[in-house]
Amino acid sequence: MEFIRTQAKLDWNALTLIAVIELERPKNLAVPAELSDPYFESIASLPKILAEHPDKRWNDLVMQGAAACIALARGQREFARVYLDLDVRQGL
Numbered sequence: 081m082e083f084i085r086t087q088a089k090l091d092w093n094a095l096t097l098i099a100v101i102e103l104e105r106p107k108n109l110a111v112p113a114e115l116s117d118p119y120f121e122s123i124a125s126l127p128k129i130l131a132e133h134p135d136k137r138w139n140d141l142v143m144q145g146a147a148a149c150i151a152l153a154r155g156q157r158e159f160a161r162v163y164l165d166l167d168v169r170q171g172l
Contacts, residue, residue: 081122081129090135095145098126099164102152126153140168 084094102123105111111119126149138146144163151160 081125084126085129085133088135090130090133090138090142090146092139092141092145095142095149096164098123099145099148099152099160103148103157103161103164123149124153126150 081098084090084098087094110116130146130150135142144167147163148160151157151163
């Protein structure tokens, strides 16, 4: 999250990586107990980080990753998957 918070421009790669890791997490080993609270707190912090980020001009790829991360932070895994899998042309 610190990478996202400190960059002048939002990086769609970082946002998408976070979303993919979180979407795949239930299929893998559990988050270790000593990392569980910080991990889930980081996911929950994404909407605030994105809202307060100085980069307000998001291209389609940033928007997809950001929307997926926000959905995940709010417990909406299915929406997150849709945001990652579809682009604007497919949604119209």
